[in-house]
Amino acid sequence: MNKIEHIGIAVSNLEAAINNYEKLLNTPVYKTEEIVSESVKTAFLQCGPNKVELLEATAADSAIAKFIDKKGDGIHHIAFEVVDIIAEMQRLKNEGFVLLNDAPKLGADNKLVCFVHPKTANGVLIELCQSIGTNPSE
Numbered sequence: 001m002n003k004i005e006h007i008g009i010a011v012s013n014l015e016a017a018i019n020n021y022e023k024l025l026n027t028p029v030y031k032t033e034e035i036v037s038e039s040v041k042t043a044f045l046q047c048g049p050n051k052v053e054l055l056e057a058t059a060a061d062s063a064i065a066k067f068i069d070k071k072g073d074g075i076h077h078i079a080f081e082v083v084d085i086i087a088e089m090q091r092l093k094n095e096g097f098v099l100l101n102d103a104p105k106l107g108a109d110n111k112l113v114c115f116v117h118p119k120t121a122n123g124v125l126i127e128l129c130q131s132i133g134t135n136p137s138e
Helices: 014-025 063-071 085-094
Strands: 003-010 029-035 040-047 050-057 074-081 105-107 111-116 126-131
Touching: 003 063, 003 126, 014 029, 014 040, 014 050, 050 063, 063 074, 085 111, 085 126
Parallel strands: 003 050, 074 126
Antiparallel strands: 003 074, 029 040, 040 050, 105 111, 111 126
C-alpha cells in the first residue's frame, strides 16, 4: 500500500456537506459523480496531498444508507492507494483478511476498488484503490 488515497465520509445531505466541507477545507469540490451500482453520489475535495470523499445514499437499502441509519453521518472508510489491486487482494487474503468482493469493482474517481471487511481490520472499513490504467500488467 502506497499511501492513504482518501477518507470517505458518509453524509445524509450531500449539498449541505459540500457547502460545509468547502468552507472547512477552504477548497472547492473538484468532482462529483454518481456510482449507480453502489447507489451513491460522491463529491471529492483535495486538501494538499489528501482527498476527502463525501458519500450520499441514493437508495434506502444501500450500504451508505444503512451506515447512516446505524451510526449517523461520519467517517465511513479509509482508502489506500495500491499499484496492483489483484496482487494486494491476494496478499491480504493470504494474511487472513476477509474481502467484501472477490474481484475489483469500478469505483468513483476512475478507480478499481475492493473493500476489506471491518471485522478483520479492527472495526475500520478499508478500501483498496488502483487508478485505472496504472497496473504495469494491463
